[in-house]
Amino acid sequence: MNTSLESCDVIVVGAGLAGLTAAAEVADAGKKVVLLDQEPEQSLGGQAFWSLGGLFFVDSPEQRRMGIKDSRDLAMQDWLGSAQFDREEDRWPRAWAEAYVDFAAGEKRAWLREMGHRVFPVVGWAERGDGRAEGHGNSVPRFHITWGTGPGVVDPFERRCREHAAAGRLRFGFRHQVDDLVVEGGTVVGVRGTLLEPSSIQRGQASSRVGVGEFELRAQAVIVTSGGIGGNHDLVRKTWPARLGTPPKTMVAGVPAHVDGRMLGITEAAGATVINPDRMWHYVEGIRNWDPIWDNHGIRILPGPSSLWLDATGKRLPAPYFPGFDTLGTLAHLRTTGYDYSWFVLTQKIIEKEFALSGSEQNPDLTGKDIKLLLSRVKAGAPGPVEAFKQHGADFVVADTLTELVRGMNEIADDEAPRIEEPSLRSLIEARDREIDNEFTKDAQVTAIRGARTYRGDKLIRVASPHKLLDPKAGPLIAVRLNVLTRKTLGGLESDLDGRCLTSAGEPLPGLYAAGEVNGFGGGGMMGYNALEGTFLGGCLFSGRVAGRAAARAV
Numbered sequence: 001m002n003t004s005l006e007s008c009d010v011i012v013v014g015a016g017l018a019g020l021t022a023a024a025e026v027a028d029a030g031k032k033v034v035l036l037d038q039e040p041e042q043s044l045g046g047q048a049f050w051s052l053g054g055l056f057f058v059d060s061p062e063q064r065r066m067g068i069k070d071s072r073d074l075a076m077q078d079w080l081g082s083a084q085f086d087r088e089e090d091r092w093p094r095a096w097a098e099a100y101v102d103f104a105a106g107e108k109r110a111w112l113r114e115m116g117h118r119v120f121p122v123v124g125w126a127e128r129g130d131g132r133a134e135g136h137g138n139s140v141p142r143f144h145i146t147w148g149t150g151p152g153v154v155d156p157f158e159r160r161c162r163e164h165a166a167a168g169r170l171r172f173g174f175r176h177q178v179d180d181l182v183v184e185g186g187t188v189v190g191v192r193g194t195l196l197e198p199s200s201i202q203r204g205q206a207s208s209r210v211g212v213g214e215f216e217l218r219a220q221a222v223i224v225t226s227g228g229i230g231g232n233h234d235l236v237r238k239t240w241p242a243r244l245g246t247p248p249k250t251m252v253a254g255v256p257a258h259v260d261g262r263m264l265g266i267t268e269a270a271g272a273t274v275i276n277p278d279r280m281w282h283y284v285e286g287i288r289n290w291d292p293i294w295d296n297h298g299i300r301i302l303p304g305p306s307s308l309w310l311d312a313t314g315k316r317l318p319a320p321y322f323p324g325f326d327t328l329g330t331l332a333h334l335r336t337t338g339y340d341y342s343w344f345v346l347t348q349k350i351i352e353k354e355f356a357l358s359g360s361e362q363n364p365d366l367t368g369k370d371i372k373l374l375l376s377r378v379k380a381g382a383p384g385p386v387e388a389f390k391q392h393g394a395d396f397v398v399a400d401t402l403t404e405l406v407r408g409m410n411e412i413a414d415d416e417a418p419r420i421e422e423p424s425l426r427s428l429i430e431a432r433d434r435e436i437d438n439e440f441t442k443d444a445q446v447t448a449i450r451g452a453r454t455y456r457g458d459k460l461i462r463v464a465s466p467h468k469l470l471d472p473k474a475g476p477l478i479a480v481r482l483n484v485l486t487r488k489t490l491g492g493l494e495s496d497l498d499g500r501c502l503t504s505a506g507e508p509l510p511g512l513y514a515a516g517e518v519n520g521f522g523g524g525g526m527m528g529y530n531a532l533e534g535t536f537l538g539g540c541l542f543s544g545r546v547a548g549r550a551a552a553r554a555v
Helices: 017-028 047-049 061-064 072-083 088-105 110-114 149-166 234-237 262-269 327-335 348-355 371-378 384-392 402-412 423-433 444-452 454-460 536-555
Strands: 011-012 034-038 053-054 142-146 170-174 176-184 187-196 211-218 219-223 282-287 298-303 307-313 341-347 356-357 394-398 475-487 498-500 508-514
Touching: 011 017, 011 187, 011 536, 017 034, 017 047, 017 149, 017 219, 017 371, 017 536, 034 176, 047 149, 053 211, 072 088, 072 211, 088 536, 110 282, 110 536, 142 356, 142 536, 149 170, 149 536, 176 211, 176 262, 187 219, 219 536, 282 327, 298 475, 307 327, 307 423, 348 356, 348 454, 348 475, 402 423, 402 475
Parallel strands: 011 034, 011 219, 034 170, 187 508, 219 508
Antiparallel strands: 053 142, 176 187, 187 211, 282 298, 282 475, 298 356, 307 341, 341 475, 394 475, 498 508
16 A cells, blocks of 8 residues: 655654754745654653753842842853863854853743743752863753643643644644655655554553655745664664763663664665764663663662762762762763662662652642642652552662661672672761761762752752761662663764754755754754753754754755
């Protein structure tokens, strides 16, 4: 069976956030657009739907109300200190970085707000950095959580696309797997691929790849917005950089299987250039989901700074590798230990205030815009989803005594790993606890905890008051086994500031654009080696807007 869709002005390949944004912008310009995706309609919105909805704003009203002094210059300092651009091919990524920071410090918030987007009033401080003013990390809190989390980010763009579909300017093509870009005379003029059988799977579950037909679609421009590689662990390992050590044998999946990187190779075969494939962003605070949606489903803990972080052998991680500070620095350090996991040791008092879980489904109060449920967070006890993991999660150990805790840790440790020794762990914790007696200390983590609580938002809802881990009043004791969790691709298809894909000669490939994660969120890697958080969704929005508007102008 063969089928062919009618010609249109622009084709968008990938119906995640970047694709929805690009398609909406094309249709806003009065052009006809077809939005294709290999997944069924219930997966519209892609990975953005599953996110916490964090967005990077600079000098926002929310920041100012929380007493935060931010600026475009400070944000650019942080961005460049994190990106550490050092390659010839970083020309366009750096240009995109500067354009994006201008956007985040300028019209981004107002543009979203006009579509009904709102944020939680307390600004979060993610990725606090490596301890250097000129180095990696956010100097100030910039993580603005969307009221409605990921679905709250997707909704305005899905609404715009559905309105355009009702008006005949946009057509959705679900279960359309693009296998090739059609190139004629050096110009991309369309796509061809396989029409997949219908699927009734739940959002996030693996869908069938059984073909029931073929399709070919022609257009004056094609925008590739197909996402990253995080669901393809073999490809993650293949592109794993030596600077991060050896790739883990065991990882948990932070994204579904369809985040497979197929379109990177397909687009490269058509003449586009992929740059910085070795730049990636994976977390070290992954836990196995006790109620999984997709295979090997992992959830990231978004930690406050107070948990004691140990490697698999029981050694404390050195500064600045504290919870929530330096994601890739910590990953690189842990890869030197020879084991694929590490440990948090903490108390009930810490978990109640400092543990948040990534994902819209793990935050029903914020996702559902339920103020009554949200207010329950200030009551005794951890949030419901966190308590559920504490009770049911395979990576959690809860105990009244350190002896019981160590026994539980060793029960879920890898067979080949050394056992945690109670005397060594007790000595380490007691040494740390003695540093709590004074307001000043040589312990860099305790100093960081006290410093964090000078920020109103951290003191209010994010950082527990300093206390001794062995204090029974703060208990019970908790240990969490942490796994490497795959997530984001930081490199990708190289593009200019109009989102036009570039050839190996550095020239635009006529008719071809890219946006979102497949594009390194702009230019082929606008974040360089490190991300500042809140920048992934924003990168999809910005690059999708740029590519959609540029393609509409071109046709």
